[in-house]
Amino acid sequence: xxxxxxxxxxxxxxxxxxxxxxxxxxxxxxxxxxxxxxxxxxxxxxxxxxxxxxxxxxxxxxxxxxxxxxxxxxxxxxxxxxxxxxxxxxxxxxxxxxxxxxxxxxxxxxxxxxxxxxxxxxxxxxxxxxxxxxxxxxxxxxxxxxxxxxxxxxxxxxxxxxxxxxxxxxxxxxxxxxxxxxxxxxxxxxxxxxxxxxxxxxxxxxxxxxxxxxxxxxxxxxxxxxxxxxxxxxxxxxxxxxxxxxxxxxxxxxxxxxxxxxxxxxxxxxxxxxxxxxxxxxxxxxxxxxxxxxxxxxxxxxxxxxxxxxxxxxxxxxx
Amino acid sequence: xxxxxxxxxxxxxxxxxxxxxxxxxxxxxxxxxxxxxxxxxxxxxxxxxxxxxxxxxxxxxxxxxxxxxxxxxxxxxxxxxxxxxxxxxxxxxxxxxxxxxxxxxxxxxxxxxxxxxxxxxxxxxxxxxxxxxxxxxxxxxxxxxxxxxxxxxxxxxxxxxxxxxxxxxxxxxxxxxxxxxxxxxxxxxxxxxxxxxxxxxxxxxxxxxxxxxxxxxxxxxxxxxxxxxxxxxxxxxxxxxxxxxxxxxxxxxxxxxxxxxxxxxxxxxxxxxxxx
Numbered sequence: 001x002x003x004x005x006x007x008x009x010x011x012x013x014x015x016x017x018x019x020x021x022x023x024x025x026x027x028x029x030x031x032x033x034x035x036x037x038x039x040x041x042x043x044x045x046x047x048x049x050x051x052x053x054x055x056x057x058x059x060x061x062x063x064x065x066x067x068x069x070x071x072x073x074x075x076x077x078x079x080x081x082x083x084x085x086x087x088x089x090x091x092x093x094x095x096x097x098x099x100x101x102x103x104x105x106x107x108x109x110x111x112x113x114x115x116x117x118x119x120x121x122x123x124x125x126x127x128x129x130x131x132x133x134x135x136x137x138x139x140x141x142x143x144x145x146x147x148x149x150x151x152x153x154x155x156x157x158x159x160x161x162x163x164x165x166x167x168x169x170x171x172x173x174x175x176x177x178x179x180x181x182x183x184x185x186x187x188x189x190x191x192x193x194x195x196x197x198x199x200x201x202x203x204x205x206x207x208x209x210x211x212x213x214x215x216x217x218x219x220x221x222x223x224x225x226x227x228x229x230x231x232x233x234x235x236x237x238x239x240x241x242x243x244x245x246x247x248x249x250x251x252x253x254x255x256x257x258x259x260x261x262x263x264x265x266x267x268x269x270x271x272x273x274x275x276x277x278x279x280x281x282x283x284x285x286x287x288x289x290x291x292x293x294x295x296x297x298x299x300x301x302x303x304x305x306x307x308x309x310x311x312x313x314x315x316x317x318x319x
Numbered sequence: 320x321x322x323x324x325x326x327x328x329x330x331x332x333x334x335x336x337x338x339x340x341x342x343x344x345x346x347x348x349x350x351x352x353x354x355x356x357x358x359x360x361x362x363x364x365x366x367x368x369x370x371x372x373x374x375x376x377x378x379x380x381x382x383x384x385x386x387x388x389x390x391x392x393x394x395x396x397x398x399x400x401x402x403x404x405x406x407x408x409x410x411x412x413x414x415x416x417x418x419x420x421x422x423x424x425x426x427x428x429x430x431x432x433x434x435x436x437x438x439x440x441x442x443x444x445x446x447x448x449x450x451x452x453x454x455x456x457x458x459x460x461x462x463x464x465x466x467x468x469x470x471x472x473x474x475x476x477x478x479x480x481x482x483x484x485x486x487x488x489x490x491x492x493x494x495x496x497x498x499x500x501x502x503x504x505x506x507x508x509x510x511x512x513x514x515x516x517x518x519x520x521x522x523x524x525x526x527x528x529x530x531x532x533x534x535x536x537x538x539x540x541x542x543x544x545x546x547x548x549x550x551x552x553x554x555x556x557x558x559x560x561x562x563x564x565x566x567x568x569x570x571x572x573x574x575x576x577x578x579x580x581x582x583x584x585x586x587x588x589x590x591x592x593x594x595x
Contacts, residue, residue, distance in 0.1 A: 193358070200362075303358055304391055305398040307434055309473035309508045310545055312441035312449070 044088040046074065047128055049103050049136035054083035056105060056115055056139060063087050063103075063117045065096060073117060085136070087117065099124030104137035115139075190303070350379040350388060357392075361399055370399045370408075377415060390416050390428035397435050406443050413439070430459040434467055437474050446481050453478060469499035469509065476512045485519035492516055507536035507545060514552055523559035530556060547576045551588070 035041060051057070054076060063071035070093040075086040089097065100122020107113040120137075128134070140148075357372035373396035380388035393415040400409035416424055416432040424432075437452035453474050460471055476491035495509035514530035517523070534549035550573035557566035 189355070303354060303395075304431075305361060305395045306504065307394070307398075307431055307438070307467065307470060308504060309438060309470045309477065310504075310542075310548075311398075311401060312438040312474050312477050313548060 039090050042091050044071065044074075044090055045094040045130040046086050046088055047094075047097070047130070047132045047134055048084055048086045049134050050079065050081050050084050051136045051138060052082035053138060054085065057083075057085060057117075058115075061115060061117060063089065063119060065093065065119045065121070070096070070119070094130070095127040096121075097128045098122045099126050099128055099132075101128060102135035102137060105139035107139075193303070346379055346383055350376055350383065350385070353379060354388075354392065357395065357399075361395075366399045366402050370396060370403065370405075373399060373412075377412070381415075384422075386422050386424050387428065389422065390424050390432065394428070394431050394435055397439065401439060401442065406439060409439055410436070426459050430456050430465065430467060433459070434470060434474065437478075441474065441477055441481070444481070446478060449474070450478050450482075469495045469502055469505040472498060473505055473508045473512060476509070476516070480512065480516055480519060483519075485516045489513060489516035489520065503536050504540055504542075507533045507540065507549075510536070511545075511549060511552060514556065518552070518556050518559060523556045526556040527553065527560065543576055543580050547573055547580065550576065 057073060057076065059073050059076060061073040062069045063073065071087050071089040073085060074088040077084045077086075087103070097119060098121055101124075102120050102122065103117050104120060105115065106118040107115055353372045353376040357369045357376060360366075360372060361369035373392050376392040377389060377396060380392055393412045396412040397409040400406070400412060413432050413436050416422075416428060417436060433452050433456035437449045437456060440446075440452060441449035453471065456467070457471055457475070459465070460468055465471075472491050472495035476488045476495060479485075479491060480488035492509050492513035496506055496513065499505035499509055510529040510533035514526040514528075514533065517526040517529070530549055530553045534546065534553065537545035537549055550569050554566045554569035554573060557563075557569060
C-alpha cells in the first residue's frame with residue numbers, strides 16, 4: 001500500500017465542507033435569480049374568465065395590456081360552463097385594469113404570430129379587484145371571418161347588381177363605353193395628324209393673309225378705283241360671314257348643352273374611371289361636331305393622298 | 320364600409336371588362352410606322368422618300384394579307400410616283416389592285432384605283448385607255464352619287480375635251496361643278512375645264528369668268544400648279560377675246576409663279592407666249 005506524504009490531507013474535511021457550501025450558495029443564488037426573473041418574489045393578483053372553448057390557450061401564455069406584458073396564464077380548470085382560466089397580473093399593473101375590462105385571444109402579428117391574451121381596458125373608474133371574473137372574447141376562426149365578410153359583401157353585391165342593371169337599362173354598357181374609349185384612343189394618332197394638318201393650314205392661311213395684306217396696302221390706289229364695284233360684294237360676303245359665325249355659335253352652344261346633359265346623366269355609382277371614359281367619349285364626340293374640327297375629323301380617316309382630277313391635266317403631273 | 324366595398328367591386332369589374340390590349344405585332348407596327356413616315360415625307364415634299372416608304376407599306380400589308388392597307392398604300396404610291404413623273408411605276412402600283420382578283424378589295428378601293436388609273440392614262444394622253452378606266456369606275460359609282468362623283472365627272476369632261484367633244488365636256492364640267500359644292504378642289508377643276516371647253520367652242524369671253532373663279536379658288540387652296548394652269552388658260556382666253564393687255568398681265572403673273580416654282584418647262588412656255 002502506498003504511503004501518503006504527511007500534511008497533504010490536513011484539514012481535508014474543512015476544505016470539502018467549504019466547497020460544498022460555496023456550491024450550495026451558488027445554486028441557491030441561481031435559483032433565486034431565476035425565481036426573481038420569473039416574478040416569484042412579486043405580488044401577483046389573480047383574475048379569471050370562463051370560456052366555453054379553450055382551444056389555443058396554454059399555461060404560461062403572456063397576458064398583454066396595450067402590447068406590454070403584464071402577466072401570464074397561471075392555471076386552467078375544467079368547470080361546468082367550460083374552462084376556467086386564471087390569469088396572474090404582476091405587481092402594480094392590477095390598478096391599470098379598470099372594471100369592465102375584458103380579455104381576448106389575439107395574435108401578435110395579425111393572423112400569424114404568437115398567441116397572447118390581450119386585455120382590453122374597460123370604461124370603469126375603479127380598478128379590478130383580485131380574483132375578479134372578466135369577459136372573454138375567443139379568437140375568430142377563418143370560417144367566422146368568411147361568414148362576416150359574406151354578411152357585409154352580400155348587400156354590396158346586391159347594390160352592384162342594381163347599379164349594373166341601371167347602367168344596362170340606360171344603354172350605357174361599360175364594355176361598350178370602354179371599347180368606344182379604346183377606339184377613340186386608337187384614333188388619337190390620326191387625330192394628332194389632323195390637328196397638325198389643321199395647324200399647318202392655319203399657318204399657311206396666316207402667311208397668305210399677311211401676304212395679301214401687304215399686297216393690298218401696295219395696291220390701295222387700284223382698290224380705291226374699284227371700291228364702288230367691290231362694296232356690294234363685300235357686304236354680301238360680310239353677311240354670309242356673320243351667318244356662318246352665328247351658325248358656329250349656335251353649334252357650340254348646342255355642344256355645350258349636350259356636354260352639360262352628359263355630365264348630369266353621369267351616375268354617382270359608377271367609379272371615376274368609368275365616368276372619365278364616358279366623359280372623354282362625349283367630349284370627343286362633341287368636339288367632332290364643333291365647326292372648326294369637324295372637317296379635320298372627317299378627312300383623317302384613312303390617310304389617303306388626294307385623288308385629284310387635276311392630275312389628269314398633262315402639265316400638272318410633276319409637283 | 321359598404322360603399323367602399325361597392326366602389327372596390329365596381330373598380331374590379333371595370334378592370335375585368337377592359338382586358339389588357341395585346342401588344343401590337345411587330346409587322347403591324349412596322350406597317351403603321353411605314354405609313355406614317357411616307358405621309359410625313361409626302362407632306363414635306365420628299366416624294367422619292369415617300370414612294371420608298373409607301374412601297375414598304377404595300378409589301379408589309381401584303382405579308383399581313385391586309386387588303387385595305389394594300390389598296391390604300393398602292394394608291395398613295397401611284398400618286399407620288401406620278402408626282403415624280405414615273406408613270407410606269409405609278410401604273411405598276413395600281414396593278415397591285417386592278418390585276419389582283421384573289422384579294423378581296425372593297426368596292427370603294429377598286430373605284431379609287433380605277434379612277435387613279437384613268438387620271439394617269441389621261442395625263443399621258445392615252446385617251447382611249449382613260450375612257451375605259453373611267454367607265455369602269457363610273458359603274459361602281461351608282462347614279463354618280465358616290466363621294467367621287469365630282470372627280471369622275473371632271474375626268475370624263477377632260478376625256479371628252481381631249482376627244483374634241485367640247486360641248487359634252489362643258490355639260491359634264493357643269494355637272495361636276497354641281498356635285499363639287501363641298502369640294503373646292505374639284506370645284507376649281509370643274510370651272511377650269513368649263514373655261515377650256517367654252518374656249519374650245521370659240522367662246523373665249525364666256526370662258527374668262529369660270530377661269531377667274533377657278534383661279535380664286537386655287538389661290539385659296541394654295542396650289543401653285545393649279546394657279547399656273549389657271550393663269551395660262553386665262554391668258555389664252557383673254558388673247559382670243561382680243562384683250563391683249565389682260566392677256567399680257569396674266570402671262571407675266573404666270574411667269575412669276577412659274578419662276579417661283581422653278582418649273583423650267585412652264586417658264587419656257589410662258590416666255591414663248593410673252594414673245595408673241
